[in-house]
Amino acid sequence: MPTEILLAIIVLLLPLAAFAVQIFIGKRLPRGGDWVSLSAIFAGLGISTYLFVTRMLASGDPDLSYHWSARWIELGPFHIDAGINLDNMCIVMLMVVTIVSAFVHLYSVGYMKGDPRYSRFFAFLSLFSFSMMELVMADSLILIYVGWELVGLCSYLLIGFWYEKDSAADAGKKAFITNRIGDFGFFIGILIILTYTGTTTLSGVFEGVAAGKLSGSMLTIASLCLFAGAIGKSAQFPLHVWLPDAMEGPTPVSALIHAATMVAAGVYMTARIFPMLTPDAAVIIALFGGFTALLAATIAVAQNDIKRVLAYSTISQLGYMVMGIGVGAYTAGFFHLTTHAMFKACLFLCSGSVIHAMQHGLHHIGDHKTEPQDMRNMGGLRSKLPITFWTMLIATLALSGIPLTSGFLSKDAILGGVLQYAIENPAWFILPVFGFGAAILTAFYMFRLIFLTFFGKFRGPQEAEAHTPESPKTMTIPLIVLATLSIFIFYSPNPVSPESGWFAKLLPAPESVVHAAPQGAVVHDEIAEKHVDAPAEEAVLHHETTEASHREIVSEQGHGHEAAAHHGDDHTAHSIAMVISIIAALTGIFVAYQTYYKWKISAAAWQRRLGILYRGMFNKWWFDELYHATVIALMLLIARIFAWIDKYIIDAFLDNTAKVTAIYASVQGWFDDHVVDGLVNLSAWIIDQFGAIARRFQTGRYQNYVWITAAVVVLVLIFQIF
Numbered sequence: 001m002p003t004e005i006l007l008a009i010i011v012l013l014l015p016l017a018a019f020a021v022q023i024f025i026g027k028r029l030p031r032g033g034d035w036v037s038l039s040a041i042f043a044g045l046g047i048s049t050y051l052f053v054t055r056m057l058a059s060g061d062p063d064l065s066y067h068w069s070a071r072w073i074e075l076g077p078f079h080i081d082a083g084i085n086l087d088n089m090c091i092v093m094l095m096v097v098t099i100v101s102a103f104v105h106l107y108s109v110g111y112m113k114g115d116p117r118y119s120r121f122f123a124f125l126s127l128f129s130f131s132m133m134e135l136v137m138a139d140s141l142i143l144i145y146v147g148w149e150l151v152g153l154c155s156y157l158l159i160g161f162w163y164e165k166d167s168a169a170d171a172g173k174k175a176f177i178t179n180r181i182g183d184f185g186f187f188i189g190i191l192i193i194l195t196y197t198g199t200t201t202l203s204g205v206f207e208g209v210a211a212g213k214l215s216g217s218m219l220t221i222a223s224l225c226l227f228a229g230a231i232g233k234s235a236q237f238p239l240h241v242w243l244p245d246a247m248e249g250p251t252p253v254s255a256l257i258h259a260a261t262m263v264a265a266g267v268y269m270t271a272r273i274f275p276m277l278t279p280d281a282a283v284i285i286a287l288f289g290g291f292t293a294l295l296a297a298t299i300a301v302a303q304n305d306i307k308r309v310l311a312y313s314t315i316s317q318l319g320y321m322v323m324g325i326g327v328g329a330y331t332a333g334f335f336h337l338t339t340h341a342m343f344k345a346c347l348f349l350c351s352g353s354v355i356h357a358m359q360h361g362l363h364h365i366g367d368h369k370t371e372p373q374d375m376r377n378m379g380g381l382r383s384k385l386p387i388t389f390w391t392m393l394i395a396t397l398a399l400s401g402i403p404l405t406s407g408f409l410s411k412d413a414i415l416g417g418v419l420q421y422a423i424e425n426p427a428w429f430i431l432p433v434f435g436f437g438a439a440i441l442t443a444f445y446m447f448r449l450i451f452l453t454f455f456g457k458f459r460g461p462q463e464a465e466a467h468t469p470e471s472p473k474t475m476t477i478p479l480i481v482l483a484t485l486s487i488f489i490f491y492s493p494n495p496v497s498p499e500s501g502w503f504a505k506l507l508p509a510p511e512s513v514v515h516a517a518p519q520g521a522v523v524h525d526e527i528a529e530k531h532v533d534a535p536a537e538e539a540v541l542h543h544e545t546t547e548a549s550h551r552e553i554v555s556e557q558g559h560g561h562e563a564a565a566h567h568g569d570d571h572t573a574h575s576i577a578m579v580i581s582i583i584a585a586l587t588g589i590f591v592a593y594q595t596y597y598k599w600k601i602s603a604a605a606w607q608r609r610l611g612i613l614y615r616g617m618f619n620k621w622w623f624d625e626l627y628h629a630t631v632i633a634l635m636l637l638i639a640r641i642f643a644w645i646d647k648y649i650i651d652a653f654l655d656n657t658a659k660v661t662a663i664y665a666s667v668q669g670w671f672d673d674h675v676v677d678g679l680v681n682l683s684a685w686i687i688d689q690f691g692a693i694a695r696r697f698q699t700g701r702y703q704n705y706v707w708i709t710a711a712v713v714v715l716v717l718i719f720q721i722f
Contacts, residue, residue, distance in 0.1 A: 004055060005068040008086050011047050011094060012133050014040040018126040026119030034109055037122040041105050041129055045098040048091070056091045062506050064088050069139060069201075081201065085139035088506050089334065093136040093268060096338055097261060099485070100345045101129045103478035107349050108252040110474035111356060121161060125256070128154035132261045136268065141190045141200040141226075144269060148186065148229065151262050152179045158257070159249040171248040178242040182232020189225030192218065202272060209276045210513040216278075219514065223281035226273055227288075234266025234318045237292040241623050243315055247307040251352030254307060255345045263314060264337050267321045271334050274325060275510045283428065286326025290418070290434030293319030295621070297441035301448070302617035305373045306351045309449050313399065314344060316438055320414050323431065329417025330509035335498060336410035339491065343398035343407055346482035350392035353471040353479065354378065354453060357385055361464030370460055375452040382454040384468045387476045389454050391483035396450055398486040400443040400585045406486050408581075409498040415439070415581050416574035423573055432577075436584050443588025451596035496578065 018040035026033035056064060069083025105125055112121050131154055135147025153176075160172025194200055196218065197208030208214055214222060230236065235243040243263070247254055257263060270285065277285070293316045300312035317340050324333030358372035370377055382389045398407035418435045422428055458465040470476065492501025595601040607614045616622065697708060 001068055002066050004051060004066045004086055005084055007047050007051060008066075008084055008090075008094075008137055011044040011098070012130065012137060014044050015126040015129040015133070019123050019130060022119055022123035022126060026123055029119070032119040032122070034105075034118070034122050037126045038102075038105050038109070040126060041098065041102045044094075044129075044133075045102045048094040048098045051086075051091050052095050056088055056506060057502060060506070062088065062508050064506075067139065080142060081140070082143055083139040083201070084137045085202065086137065089268075089271070090136055092334075092338060092503075092507065093264075094133065096264070096341045097129065097132050097136060100341055100482075101125070101132075101256060101261065103481055104252045104256045104345070104349070107255070107352070107475050107478045108250075110472045111252055111352055112250060117161070121158075121250070124154060124157045124161070125252075128158065128256065128261065132265065135265055139201055139203070141193065141202070141205065144272070145183075145186065145190060148183065148233065148265060148269075151265055152176060152183065152233075155179075155246070155257055155262050158253040159246045161249055161253065165248065167245075168248040171242075171245040174245050175242040178239050179232040182229045182239055185225045185228025185231075187229075189222050189228070192222040192225065196222075206275050206513045215514075219276065220278045220281045223273065223277050224284060227270060227281070227285055230266030230270045230322070231288065232266070233269075234263050234322065235292075235315045236266070236288050236319065236322060237295055238623070240292060240296065240315050241620075241627065244308050244311040244620070247305070247311055251307070251348060251355060254311070255348035255352070263318055264341065267318060267325070267333065267337050270322060270325050271330065271337075274330050275513045277326075277512075278514050282326050282328070283425075284326075286323050286418075286421075286428070286431055289319045289322030289324070289326055290431045291319070292316070293323060293438040294434045294441075295319075297438040297445070298617050299620050300445045301441055302614060303445075304375055305371075306354060306375050306378075306449060306453065307348070307373055309375075309445060310344070310347050310351055313347075313442065313446065316442060317344065317399070320411065320435070320438070323435065324414035324417055327418050327421035327431065328509070329414055329421075331504055331507050332410060332413030332417050332498070334507060335491075335503050336407075336414055338503070339398070339406035339410040339486070342482050343395040343405075343486040346391055346395040346479055346486060347399065349475070349479055349482065350388050350395065353385060353388040353475055354381060354392075356471055356475070357381065357388075357468040358460070358464075360469060361467040362461070364467040365461060365463045367461055367464060370464075375449060377460040378453045378458070379456045379460075380454070380458040380465070381468060384465070385454075385470050387470055387479060391476075391479040392454075393450060394483040395486050396446045400446050400589065401439060401581055402585055403582065404488055404495050406488055406491050408495075409488055409492055409501070411439070412496075412574075412578050412581050413498045416577040419577045419580075420573035436580055439581050439584040440588045443585040444592045445588075447589045447592035448596050451592060455597055 015037070018037045021029075021036050022033050026036070029036065064087060066086040067083060069081040071079060072082035073080040105122070108121065108125065112118055115121060128151065131147050131150035133147075135144055135151060138144045138147060156172045156176040159175050160169050162168045163172070190200060193205055193208075193214065196214035197205050198213075199205060199208065205214075209219060232239045246257060249257070296312045296315035296319065300309050300316065303309045303312060317336070321333045321336050321340070324330075324336065355372050358378065362368070362370050362372055394405070398405035401408045401411040415432070415435050419432045422432045488495045491503055492498050494500040498504055591601070595603050619625070697704075699705075
């Protein structure tokens with residue numbers, strides 16, 4: 001076993017061991033055993049950093065890969081191997097997960113202090129970290145699915161951690177059930193792939209697709225089924241409704257779920273299966289991502305809860321990542337996953353710091369009615385929370401895509417890829433509209449948050465303002481680290497070009513293994529007919545995939561296109577996208593500045609002008625109400641129908657059966673009492689009477705026996721004579 005694999009296994013098992021210790025004896029350990037979980041995750045961070053620096057960066061090899069596997073399940077000729085695939089993507093994800101998780105652990109020491117289930121919280125955090133790392137390291141779809149489900153379980157436990165609150169318990173159930181819908185599609189996709197290729201290992205699946213074992217529409221269906229899992233896990237439309245409600249969990253949980261772990265799992269899985277995406281599947285994925293990005297941004301604009309704004313922001317940014325992968329901007333999409341993890345975790349932890357200060361001030365004056373998460377009750381906190389303010393401002397600039405931040409590099413790369421794709425495929429012009437529209441709204445709602453929270457006058461109870469202190473060091477140190485990691489220099493020496501950084505060099509887009517052209521495209525009939533047995537060299541219509549966009553394969557009639565890479569020699573689209581994205585961001589910031597800092601634009605007036613549009617944004621476009629009126633109502637109707645069948649048919653049948661049985665039993669009882677027992681009793685009475693008569697002859701006196709004998713003899717003689 002390679003040393004690198006051994007180190008990866010140690011990183012994986014450390015949080016699992018911490019979970020075991022915490023869940024069994026955590027309460028009896030000093031400080032609730034928080035140091036056990038902290039030691040495990042920071043040790044994992046240290047090892048991950050070692051692998052990142054000494055293996056990935058030092059080698060400079062984009063094809064770096066260490067692999068190990070062992071037989072897991074064997075049933076005759078069928079078997080499943082369990083293995084670890086440690087490549088550049090895995091190492092980067094390990095860094096992302098361990099960095100965010102480690103500082104969320106540290107932040108939780110201050111935030112969760114005094115909670116009655118303190119040790120259990122750290123146990124769940126450790127299990128969550130283990131589950132995510134298992135998913136990241138897995139070399140097969142079935143192992144990814146195992147980690148996938150464990151992450152879902154942990155999210156349920158953490159979102160509903162304060163289960164005594166009905167809202168938290170309901171949010172946990174909502175997250176769990178909504179994710180199961182997407183996971184069902186994921187599982188169906190795995191079964192389709194296993195049926196056609198005979199394996200679930202990623203390398204084996206790609207080889208099977210390249211060899212033509214799975215192609216055409218069935219490959220598209222399989223890819224979209226897998227993506228259905230990402231729709232649930234990464235909160236894409238229409239399964240995005242669980243993520244905002246997940247804000248009911250403790251703020252460290254929000255940072256962990258919405259930054260680098262659970263929601264990133266769907267994007268990570270989509271990136272993993274990128275080589276097998278067909279053109280049709282890719283464009284559908286891009287449309288889902290783009291629409292989600294704009295939809296969530298419109299909702300975030302009208303929210304007043306500071307954590308809900310960030311929740312919808314997460315949904316929107318995940319849409320960006322998915323859209324980037326869908327249009328072929330593979331590296332850009334995964335790059336944005338990495339950068340977003342840092343500044344979004346920072347934003348959530350900053351919001352927790354603000355809420356912590358608000359709660360302290362409100363509780364100090366005995367106010368339990370004012371909502372500490374409502375931005376309308378904040379204002380003027382910049383002087384009270386200087387570290388929180390500056391770190392949140394840096395993270396906000398990164399999220400808005402302002403130059404000199406990591407967010408600018410990654411978001412600009414995605415928008416460049418989307419614009420290039422639209423130029424080559426004018427039919428999908430809507431994609432850059434989604435992207436740039438969401439960019440304007442992102443800058444607007446994030447600076448709306450900044451201005452409402454930190455500027456102006458304090459709008460809550462005035463007595464509480466003096467008691468809103470800065471958070472302790474255990475909470476502010478993670479903010480500083482994550483804000484620092486949101487600066488461009490950690491990813492590229494050129495603040496406007498991600499191509500010059502290590503990310504673009506070490507994580508290029510993999511080659512596509514798809515060879516089935518769309519309907520109408522020019523292909524060889526014999527290949528189409530014999531794709532299962534044809535060698536890969538003959539069956540594959542070779543096309544290289546890069547992150548720029550998909551090129552068209554034009555049929556004889558002039559239609560049809562195939563997703564594939566574009567070499568990106570022409571940087572025109574990137575330059576145009578960069579200019580437009582900067583203008584979009586600055587426009588959003590300017591409007592927010594005029595509205596919520598200068599107050600020259602009346603937000604209330606615009607709310608009235610927008611009418612139903614604003615009400616739609618404020619009410620989250622009524623998705624919850626729609627689902628309650630349709631899907632949930634249908635499920636309840638079906639439940640009521642089955643309840644009626646159970647009560648009036650099944651129960652009635654059973655009840656009537658019981659009545660018939662009771663009648664039969666009563667008849668049988670009467671027959672037993674009066675006939676069977678009567679005959680038995682009659683026989684006993686006859687015998688008793690006979691015995692009574694016989695007793696008269698059995699007196700024990702010889703004189704009687706002599707007289708009886710003589711009488712009998714006389715009677716016999718008389719009968720003989722007559």
